[in-house]
Every structure is written in structure tokens, then in C-alpha cells.
Amino acid sequence: MARILPVASFDCVVFGATGDLTMRKLLAALYHRYRDRQFPDTSRIIAVARSALETDGFRMRAEAALRQHVSPANLDEETLAAFLALVHYRQVDALSDEGWEALVATLDERPGQVRPFYLATSPELYGPICQRLARHGGFSALSRVVLEKPIGHDLASARAINMAVGEVLPESQIFRIDHYLGKETVQNLLALRFANPIFERLWNADVIDHVQITVSEVVGAEGRVGYYDRSGALRDMVQNHMLQLLCLLAMESPISLDADAVRDEKLKVLRALRRFEPHEINSFSVRGQYVAGAAEGRPVPGYLADIGSTERSMTETFVALKAQVNSWRWAGVPFYLRTGKRLPRKMSEIVVQFRRPPFSVFPRDQHDLQPNRLLIRLQPEEGMRLEMMTKEPGPGGLHLRPTGLDISFEKTFGQRYPDAYERLLMDVVRGNPTLFMRRDEVEAAWDWVEPVLHAWAERPEAPRPYVAGSWGPTAAIAMIERDGRTWYEGIE
Numbered sequence: 187m188a189r190i191l192p193v194a195s196f197d198c199v200v201f202g203a204t205g206d207l208t209m210r211k212l213l214a215a216l217y218h219r220y221r222d223r224q225f226p227d228t229s230r231i232i233a234v235a236r237s238a239l240e241t242d243g244f245r246m247r248a249e250a251a252l253r254q255h256v257s258p259a260n261l262d263e264e265t266l267a268a269f270l271a272l273v274h275y276r277q278v279d280a281l282s283d284e285g286w287e288a289l290v291a292t293l294d295e296r297p298g299q300v301r302p303f304y305l306a307t308s309p310e311l312y313g314p315i316c317q318r319l320a321r322h323g324g325f326s327a328l329s330r331v332v333l334e335k336p337i338g339h340d341l342a343s344a345r346a347i348n349m350a351v352g353e354v355l356p357e358s359q360i361f362r363i364d365h366y367l368g369k370e371t372v373q374n375l376l377a378l379r380f381a382n383p384i385f386e387r388l389w390n391a392d393v394i395d396h397v398q399i400t401v402s403e404v405v406g407a408e409g410r411v412g413y414y415d416r417s418g419a420l421r422d423m424v425q426n427h428m429l430q431l432l433c434l435l436a437m438e439s440p441i442s443l444d445a446d447a448v449r450d451e452k453l454k455v456l457r458a459l460r461r462f463e464p465h466e467i468n469s470f471s472v473r474g475q476y477v478a479g480a481a482e483g484r485p486v487p488g489y490l491a492d493i494g495s496t497e498r499s500m501t502e503t504f505v506a507l508k509a510q511v512n513s514w515r516w517a518g519v520p521f522y523l524r525t526g527k528r529l530p531r532k533m534s535e536i537v538v539q540f541r542r543p544p545f546s547v548f549p550r551d552q553h554d555l556q557p558n559r560l561l562i563r564l565q566p567e568e569g570m571r572l573e574m575m576t577k578e579p580g581p582g583g584l585h586l587r588p589t590g591l592d593i594s595f596e597k598t599f600g601q602r603y604p605d606a607y608e609r610l611l612m613d614v615v616r617g618n619p620t621l622f623m624r625r626d627e628v629e630a631a632w633d634w635v636e637p638v639l640h641a642w643a644e645r646p647e648a649p650r651p652y653v654a655g656s657w658g659p660t661a662a663i664a665m666i667e668r669d670g671r672t673w674y675e676g677i678e
């Protein structure tokens with residue numbers, strides 16, 4: 187059974203409360219934690235945005251969002267009503283000086299509460315919000331500020347944001363969230379690697395041939411087109427989620443699970459990533475953009491139609507990269523990263539492919555020996571599978587075939603677990619930053635992706651088209667096949 191460890195009473199101020207992230211994820215996350223009685227009734231959720239709303243009007247929106255995003259099995263009317271009673275709305279424009287005193291006065295009604303400020307707004311507002319909160323006396327020793335990803339648009343803007351926030355708060359009170367770090371299987375990577383010596387002994391270039399990380403989505407850019415068209419897949423997914431996964435796979439054992447010990451090791455990986463030279467970009471990266479095709483059996487428009495544009499857009503909705511970590515452990519082991527919208531299915535998977543046997547006693551013309559693979563599935567149905575060659579049971583000679591040793595977390599542990607936002611929000615209240623990104627990590631990640639962004643910006647050719655519902659441009663397949671390898675298309 188998952189143990190629910192209660193947290194202290196808090197006033198969680200959510201900036202960007204009328205936005206997509208709050209409505210789809212944050213309210214539902216807080217509701218679930220309340221339903222499990224993880225936080226007391228003395229807590230409050232103070233929703234903030236520019237929209238002219240009263241608390242009652244916001245509660246109606248919040249209720250509609252919860253009915254849409256919480257499964258009926260988890261939505262009971264009494265708990266819903268009690269949860270909504272904890273929600274309050276304050277109208278504040280982050281860029282004006284009005285409304286702050288009233289907001290701070292609300293917080294000062296309960297000075298002993300933990301004060302998370304969740305900034306679910308565009309990153310340009312992180313500095314102004316923190317500076318105004320400081321000026322109006324909104325921060326206490328129990329405050330923590332949560333910054334959503336991406337932090338900035340490039341290295342310079344990330345540094346500027348980190349600087350502006352760092353001027354008014356110490357690093358220990360800044361929580362840069364990457365919700366992938368809150369996913370069950372992602373945390374399980376630490377257990378897999380550092381609680382199981384059988385894997386750790388094999389975790390190096392002597393035994394591992396290559397690693398693949400795929401985060402594929404069926405959805406297009408719809409709903410968030412303004413943001414997405416300025417961002418693209420490299421900034422939206424690779425700079426943060428995918429590099430964090432790569433770090434957890436490639437890092438050395440931390441000296442403890444202390445937040446800085448873990449983050450120090452991740453930082454070393456980011457700094458060890460081989461930087462791309464401009465002339466290598468075409469060999470080591472592919473960018474694509476979906477055109478009309480199909481998703482889940484239905485026709486869907488292309489990206490340009492989704493963003494309502496008749497002109498070409500240079501925004502990539504797909505990216506594939508071949509990364510390399512310059513270290514003794516990983517020398518010569520490519521890490522292939524691939525992510526995109528409008529791919530055939532929603533799946534986040536890591537494939538660790540081991541080397542082939544150096545010599546086979548089984549005649550080649552009769553036995554196709556597949557390499558061992560460790561598949562780590564983040565979603566859907568979190569779990570792991572070790573693929574091994576086994577003899578088909580029964581008489582009739584020796585026939586080999588790949589078989590999987592499976593661990594499905596749901597089947598094994600059989601219960602609902604808090605999702606990433608639920609877990610990370612509770613970590614914020616506890617003041618535990620282990621699963622959050624430190625400033626230097628974010629900047630090192632930008633530093634690595636920037637040469638790709640620059641090289642793409644300088645090239646006149648648009649991202650390569652791919653049909654919605656396919657696995658991206660054929661150039662991405664060619665990129666890995668040039669190395670004699672193939673993309674793994676997911677556990678069936």
C-alpha cells in the first residue's frame with residue numbers, strides 16, 4: 187500500500203489559475219491529495235489571474251474542470267464541495283502594482299502556513315511576479331516558488347529569469363518543476379540502478395550498445411498553439427524532460443539521496459554531453475513538422491492548419507537527436523532521443539539495448555539471436571521488461587525466441603498512485619527539492635541545446651514533413667539506421 191504522509195497546512199497561491207495547466211492538472215492534483223487527506227482543511231488554494239472574477243465564479247470554473255479531469259470513481263460530491271470551499275480567487279495583473287496588497291493581506295491572515303507560489307504563467311512573468319511579491323512583503327521563511335518549464339526560451343533568457351528570481355529568493359526556496367521527474371517509473375530508475383547491483387554492474391559501454399528515449403504523443407499542438415509555435419519540440423520536451431531522463435540513466439551513483447547530491451550527478455552528465463558542431467547538425471539531428479493525416483483512426487489536419495496559418499512555420503513538432511556522453515562509462519554509446527506530436531500512439535519509453543553475444547553457438551541460419559533489451563515504460567501502464575532469448579518449450583528441437591520478464595507496476599502493486607503533479611506539489615509543501623531542477627542544471631541543458639537551435643535558425647530549409655499518425659520523417663529512421671540500429675516501436 188502507498189503510504190500517505192500528511193503535509194503541513196499551506197496557502198498555495200497559483201498564478202495563471204485560469205490557464206490550461208491549472209485547469210487540467212493542478213486543480214485535479216490538489217483535489218486528489220485532499221481526497222486522500224494528505225493536507226488539512228486549514229489549507230487554502232488562492233487562485234490568481236488577470237480575469238475579472240470573484241471567488242464564486244472561479245469556483246464554478248474549477249468545479250467544471252474537476253468534473254472533466256478527475257475520473258468519476260474518484261469524484262465524490264462531499265469531498266468536491268469541501269475542496270472547493272478551500273479555493274479563493276484574487277485578481278492580480280503580474281505586470282501592474284494593483285491587487286498585491288490585498289493578496290498579501292489574505293496570506294497574512296495565516297502567517298504560520300507554508301506558502302507555495304506556483305507560477306503557471308508564461309516564463310517572462312516569473313521575474314516580475316517574484317519581484318512584486320518581494321516588494322509587497324509576500325514572502326516568508328515558509329515560502330517556496332515553483333517555476334514551470336521551460337525556464338526561458340534560450341540560455342540568455344533562462345539566466346535572466348534565474349537572476350531575477352534569485353535576487354529575491356535563495357535557491358533553497360526555488361523549485362523548478364519538471365513533471366517527468368515526478369513520474370513513478372522515472373523515480374524507479376533510481377531504484378533500478380542503485381538498489382539492484384545486477385544492473386549497475388552492466389551499466390556501461392562494455393555491455394550496453396545504445397540507449398533510446400522516445401516520448402511520442404498523439405495530440406497535436408491544438409489548445410496551446412500560441413505557446414507551441416514559439417517553442418517547438420526541442421524547447422518544449424528535449425531541453426527539460428528528455429534531458430532529465432538521460433541524466434538519470436547516465437549519471438554516476440550519488441553519494442546520498444540528498445537533493446544536491448542527486449543534482450550534482452545530473453549536472454555532470456549535462457556538462458559531459460558532447461556539443462554539436464554546426465557541420466554535424468544534419469547528421470545528428472532531424473526536425474519535422476506534421477502534415478494532415480490520421481490520429482486514432484480519424485483524419486486530422488496538419489500543423490499549419492492547427493495554428494491557423496497559411497504561411498510556412500519553422501517550428502518543429504518532431505525532433506530526433508543522437509547524443510553522446512563524454513565519459514569512460516559511456517564512450518561510444520549513443521543516446522538516441524525522439525519526441526513528437528501526432529505520432530501513432532502516446533508512449534514514453536526508454537530502451538537500453540545490450541550488445542549482441544560476441545560469439546553464437548547457435549547456427550546463424552536457424553537462430554536469429556536478438557540482443558537483450560531492458561524496456562522501461564513511463565506511460566501508459568508504467569512498468570519494465572527485460573527481453574531475453576529463451577528456448578521455446580516442448581519437443582521438436584531447439585528453437586529460440588525473445589521472451590520478456592515483465593514487471594507491470596499496476597498489476598504488481600495494484601492501486602492508484604499519486605500522479606507526477608500530486609507528488610511534486612506535496613514535495614514543494616515539504617520543502618524537498620530532490621525532484622526539482624537546480625539553476626545550474628537548467629542552464630547547462632540550455633547550453634547543450636543552443637547549438638542545435640542556432641544551426642536550425644540559420645538553415646533556410648523548413649522542418650521535414652511527416653504524415654500525422656506516422657513515426658516522424660524518414661530522415662529520423664535513416665539517422666539511426668546509418669548506425670546499423672533501428673527505433674524500437676514500443677511494447678505491444
Ligand SMILES: NC(=O)C1=CN([C@@H]2O[C@H](COP(=O)(O)OP(=O)(O)OC[C@H]3O[C@@H](n4cnc5c(N)ncnc54)[C@H](OP(=O)(O)O)[C@@H]3O)[C@@H](O)[C@H]2O)C=CC1
Nearest residue numbers: 202203204205206207235236237279280306307308334335
Ligand atoms: N499546459 C500544459 O500542459 C503545460 C504548461 N506548462 C507551462 O505552464 C505555464 C502555463 O501554461 P498554460 O497553463 O498552458 O498557459 P495558459 O496560456 O493557458 O495560461 C496562462 C495563465 O496566465 C495568466 N496570465 C497571463 N498574463 C498574466 C498577467 N499579466 N498577470 C497574471 N496572470 C496572467 C492567464 O490568465 P488571465 O488571462 O486571466 O490573466 C492564464 O491563467 C507555461 O510556462 C507553460 O510552459 C508546462 C507543462 C505543461
Ligand SMILES: O=C1O[C@H](COP(=O)(O)O)[C@@H](O)[C@H](O)[C@H]1O
Nearest residue numbers: 335365401403422423427534565
Ligand atoms: O511539458 C509538456 O509535457 C506534455 C506531455 O506530458 P505527459 O506527461 O502527458 O507525457 C506535452 O504535451 C506538452 O507539450 C509539454 O509542454
